[in-house]
Amino acid sequence: MAKMNMIEAIRSxxxxxxxxxxxxxxxxxxxxxxxxxxxxxxxxxxxxGLHRCFDTPIAEGGIVGVAVGMxxxxxxxxxxxxxxxxxxxxxxQICSEAARLRYRSAGQFFAPLTIRTPVGGGIHGGQTHSQSxxxxxxxxxxxxxxxxxxxxxxxxxxxxxxxxxxPVLFLxxxxxxxxxxxxxxxxxxxxxxxxxxxxxxxxxxxxxFEQARLMREGSELTILxxxxxxxxxxxxxxxxxxxxxxxxxxxxxxxxxxxIIKSVNKTGRVLVLHEATRTSGFGAELIAxxxxxxxxxxxxxxxxxxxxxxPYPHALEWEYFPGLERxxxxxxxxxxx
Amino acid sequence: xxxRSNTSxxxxxxxxxxxxxxxxxxxxxxxxxxxxxxxxxxVDAYKTEHMATGLVRVLKLDGTAHGDWxxxxxxxxLKQALRHMMMTREVDTRLFAAQRQGKLSFYMKSAGEExxxxxxxxxxxxxxMVFPTYRQQGILMARGWPLKNLMCQCLSNxxxxxxxxxxxxxxxxxxxxxxxxxxxxxxxxxxxxxxxxACAYKGSDEIAIAFTGEGATAEGDFHYAxxxxxxYRAPVILNVVNNQWAISSFxxxxxxxxxxFASRGLGFGLASLRVDGNDFLAVxxxxxxxxxxxxxxxxxxVIEHFTYRKEGHSTSDDPTKYRPRSEPDAWPFGxxxxxxxxxxxxxxxxxIDQHRTLREELKTIxxxxxxxxxxxxxxxxxxxINPATMFEQVFEEVPTHLRRQRQELGI
Numbered sequence: 001m002a003k004m005n006m007i008e009a010i011r012s013x014x015x016x017x018x019x020x021x022x023x024x025x026x027x028x029x030x031x032x033x034x035x036x037x038x039x040x041x042x043x044x045x046x047x048x049g050l051h052r053c054f055d056t057p058i059a060e061g062g063i064v065g066v067a068v069g070m071x072x073x074x075x076x077x078x079x080x081x082x083x084x085x086x087x088x089x090x091x092x093q094i095c096s097e098a099a100r101l102r103y104r105s106a107g108q109f110f111a112p113l114t115i116r117t118p119v120g121g122g123i124h125g126g127q128t129h130s131q132s133x134x135x136x137x138x139x140x141x142x143x144x145x146x147x148x149x150x151x152x153x154x155x156x157x158x159x160x161x162x163x164x165x166x167p168v169l170f171l172x173x174x175x176x177x178x179x180x181x182x183x184x185x186x187x188x189x190x191x192x193x194x195x196x197x198x199x200x201x202x203x204x205x206x207x208x209f210e211q212a213r214l215m216r217e218g219s220e221l222t223i224l225x226x227x228x229x230x231x232x233x234x235x236x237x238x239x240x241x242x243x244x245x246x247x248x249x250x251x252x253x254x255x256x257x258x259x260i261i262k263s264v265n266k267t268g269r270v271l272v273l274h275e276a277t278r279t280s281g282f283g284a285e286l287i288a289x290x291x292x293x294x295x296x297x298x299x300x301x302x303x304x305x306x307x308x309x310x311p312y313p314h315a316l317e318w319e320y321f322p323g324l325e326r327x328x329x330x331x332x333x334x335x336x337x
Numbered sequence: 338x339x340x341r342s343n344t345s346x347x348x349x350x351x352x353x354x355x356x357x358x359x360x361x362x363x364x365x366x367x368x369x370x371x372x373x374x375x376x377x378x379x380v381d382a383y384k385t386e387h388m389a390t391g392l393v394r395v396l397k398l399d400g401t402a403h404g405d406w407x408x409x410x411x412x413x414x415l416k417q418a419l420r421h422m423m424m425t426r427e428v429d430t431r432l433f434a435a436q437r438q439g440k441l442s443f444y445m446k447s448a449g450e451e452x453x454x455x456x457x458x459x460x461x462x463x464x465x466m467v468f469p470t471y472r473q474q475g476i477l478m479a480r481g482w483p484l485k486n487l488m489c490q491c492l493s494n495x496x497x498x499x500x501x502x503x504x505x506x507x508x509x510x511x512x513x514x515x516x517x518x519x520x521x522x523x524x525x526x527x528x529x530x531x532x533x534x535a536c537a538y539k540g541s542d543e544i545a546i547a548f549t550g551e552g553a554t555a556e557g558d559f560h561y562a563x564x565x566x567x568x569y570r571a572p573v574i575l576n577v578v579n580n581q582w583a584i585s586s587f588x589x590x591x592x593x594x595x596x597x598f599a600s601r602g603l604g605f606g607l608a609s610l611r612v613d614g615n616d617f618l619a620v621x622x623x624x625x626x627x628x629x630x631x632x633x634x635x636x637x638x639v640i641e642h643f644t645y646r647k648e649g650h651s652t653s654d655d656p657t658k659y660r661p662r663s664e665p666d667a668w669p670f671g672x673x674x675x676x677x678x679x680x681x682x683x684x685x686x687x688x689i690d691q692h693r694t695l696r697e698e699l700k701t702i703x704x705x706x707x708x709x710x711x712x713x714x715x716x717x718x719x720x721x722i723n724p725a726t727m728f729e730q731v732f733e734e735v736p737t738h739l740r741r742q743r744q745e746l747g748i
Contacts, residue, residue, distance in 0.1 A: 025538070051538060056565075056568075057564050057565065057568055059560075059561050059564065059565070061527070061557055061558060061561050062527055062558075062561030062562075062564065062565050065524065065526075065527030065528055065530075065531060065558060065561055065562075065565075066527055066528070066530055066531035066534060066561075066565055067531060068527075068528045068531060069468075069527070069528035069529060069530060069531025069532040069533075069534070069535065069545070070531040070532065070534060070535040070538075071531075072516070072528065072531075072532065073466075073531070073532050073535035073536070073539075074535070075535050075538065075539075077531075089557065092521060092524060092558075093524060093527070093558075096519060096520075096521040096524060097519060097521070097524050097528065100519075101517060102730050102731070102732070102733070103502060103730050103731050104499070104502055104503050104507070104509065104517055104519070105499070105509035105511070105517035106498060106499045106500050106502065106509070106730060107730045108509050108510075108511035108517065109509065109511060109516065109517050110733070141731050142731050142732065144732070164733075165733040166732045166733055210736070210737065253738075254736040254737060254738060255738065257737065257738070258737075
C-alpha cells in the first residue's frame with residue numbers, strides 16, 4: 001500500500017498495465033516527454049520507452065481514430081484527451097466507430113481502447129475547462145462510461161477499463177486530482193494524504209464496473225452522485241444531519257441499477273446530483289429508472305441538483321457549481337416534504 | 338484616410354456541364370507521353386511532385402503498354418485481373434436489378450472504377466488490411482470472398498454474415514483483410530493509419546491501405562490521416578478515388594483550386610502519385626510502388642486515382658438530374674474493362690470470342706449464385722434472423738440493461 005493522490009493512482013494504473021502487457025500504448029497531447037499537463041503520465045515514457053508513451057499532433061479526432069485502428073489490430077491503446085471540453089472533434093470516431101465496430105462487424109473487429117479525459121468544474125476553468133459531458137456518451141450504445149471519485153477507485157477502474165474488451169470512456173474529475181472537494185471554495189484545500197481512499201495498492205487490482213460504492217449508509221434519503229459531487233454530498237449530509245445512503249455510481253454505463261433500487265426502496269426519497277447541466281443530463285435517466293422500478297416506495301418527488309442549463313461561467317463559478325449550500329438546502333427541503 | 342475596398346466575390350465552383358449540355362472534355366489532356374518515369378520507391382517525398390500533378394499511365398487507349406511504370410505482368414495474371422473486374426461488374430448489375438425488384442433495400446455500383454479495387458488487391462498481400470469505402474467491392478472479388486456471402490449481406494437474409502445489422506454493401510470480412518465498412522465517410526482513413534502504426538510497432542511486415550472518394554477528402558479525418566501518417570511514418574497507402582462526383586457535387590466542390598488531390602499529400606511530406614484509374618497496369622504499378630515504400634520504412638504514399646463514376650451514386654440516385662446523360666461516354670479515359678481487354682488482345686492473348694465466353698460464364702455464375710442466396714430470404718420475405726441477436730455484440734457480453742430490454746421484447 002502506498003499513499004497516492006488521484007494523479008499518482010491513474011499513473012500507477014497505466015504503469016502496471018504497461019509493465020504487464022506490451023500491447024498497452026499511451027498517447028495524447030503532451031503526454032510523452034513532458035508527462036501530461038496534469039502529470040498523469042509523468043515518467044512513463046522514460047520508464048517504458050518512446051514507442052510506448054508518446055506525444056501526438058493536436059487533433060482529438062486523429063488521436064481516437066488512430067486508437068480505433070490500433071485497437072482493431074489487437075493493441076490496447078490508452079489515449080488522453082487533454083480536457084473533456086475538447087473531446088467533441090473525436091465524437092464521430094467514438095460514437096460512430098469505436099462504439100459500433102463490434103456490432104456492425106458481428107464481432108470480427110472490436111475496439112478495446114480507453115479514452116481518459118479530465119472533467120468537471122470547480123477550478124475556475126470557465127467554459128472550456130469545466131464541462132461534464134457524460135450524458136453525451138451514456139446515450140451511446142456500445143460505449144462504457146466510468147468516473148471515479150477517489151484514488152483507490154481511479155486506479156482499479158482504470159486497470160479494469162484497459163483490460164476491458166469494449167471501448168471505455170474514463171472521466172477524471174480534475175477537481176479531485178489532489179484531494180477531495182466538498183464544494184465550499186472558502187475552505188482550505190484538503191489532500192488525499194490523510195484519506196483512507198488515498199491508500200492505494202502498488203500492484204495490480206481492479207474495481208468492477210456496474211458496482212456503485214456505498215459511501216455512507218443511512219435510512220432516510222438516497223443520494224445518487226458521482227465524481228466531485230460525491231464529496232459535496234458527504235459534506236452536505238454531515239451539515240444537515242440527515243441519515244442518508246450516499247451511492248457513488250462510479251460506472252454510469254453499465255449502471256448498477258440493483259444497488260440504486262435497493263437503496264430507494266429502503267429510504268423512499270431520492271436526491272440526484274451532478275455538475276453537468278440539467279436538461280437531458282444523466283440525472284434524467286436515473287430519475288426515469290427509479291420512478292419505473294420504485295414507484296410505490298417513493299414518498300416524495302425526486303429532486304435533482306445540477307449545473308444550470310447555461311455554459312459554464314468563469315466569474316460566477318460558485319453560483320453555477322452545485323456546491324455545499326445548494327445541496328444542503330435541497331436536502332433540508334426534501335426532508336420537510 | 339483612404340477608403341478600403343473589397344473586390345473579392347464569393348465564388349461557387351460549378352461543373353462544366355449540366356443536364357441538357359453537350360459534354361466536351363477536350364480541356365482534360367489525355368497524356369500520350371508515358372512519363373513521368375518511375376523513381377526508386379524510397380525517393381524523397383518532395384521529389385514526387387511531378388507525379389502528384391502529372392498522371393502515371395501505362396496503357397494507351399489503343400491497348401499498348403508503355404514506359405517504365407509497366408509492371409510487365411504475365412498474361413495469365415492479366416486474365417485473372419480481367420475476370421475479377423468483369424465479375425465485379427456482373428455482380429453489380431445483378432444486385433442493382435435485385436434492388437429494383439424490391440429484393441434488397443439499397444445498392445451501390447462501382448462501374449468504371451473496377452480497375453482500382455482489383456489492381457490494388459492484386460498488388461498487395463492478402464493479409465494487408467484494406468480500409469475500404471462502399472465502392473471497392475472489386476477487392477472482395479480479387480481476394481476470393483464467396484459471392485454468396487456478399488449477396489446474402491445485401492439481402493440481409495439468414496446467410497448474412499453480419500446478421501442483418503447493416504445496410505447492403507457495408508461489408509466486413511476480416512478473413513480477407515477487408516475492414517468493416519462504416520456509413521460515416523472518411524473515418525476509416527485515420528483508422529488505417531492506426532492499423533499501420535500498430536503493424537510498425539509490432540514489427541510486422543503487414544501494411545494498411547485505405548480508400549476515400551474525392552468528396553470525403555474534405556472530411557477532417559482525411560487531414561488527420563495524412564498528418565498522423567506523416568508524423569509517425571506509418572506504413573499505409575492512402576488512396577483517393579477521384580471519380581469526379583460526390584453524389585451530385587462535382588469534384589471542384591471538394592478540390593477548390595487544387596490542381597490534384599494527390600498534391601495534397603506533398604504538403605504533409607508524403608510521397609504522392611496521380612494515376613490513370615482506368616488503367617489496370619498503372620494502378621497496379623503505383624500500389625506496388627507504394628507498398629514497397631511502406632514496407633521498407635519509407636512511410637505513407639497518397640495515390641489519387643483519376644477515374645469517372647459511370648453510374649448513379651446509388652440506387653437512390655438519378656444522375657441525369659445534375660449531369661448530362663451522355664457524360665460518362667464522353668469521358669476521355671475510357672472504361673477500365675475494355676482497356677485491359679484491348680491490351681490482352683494487343684498481346685495476342687485474348688480475342689472477342691474469349692471475352693464473350695468469359696462474360697457468359699460470369700453471368701451464369703452470378704445468376705446461379707444469386708438464386709442460391711435468394712433462397713435464404715430477401716427483404717421481401719419475412720426475416721428469419723433471430724431477434725435476440727439484435728442485442729448481442731453491442732458489448733462483448735450482454736449487459737444487464739440490454740438483457741432487460743431483450744426481455745421487454747419478449748425473447
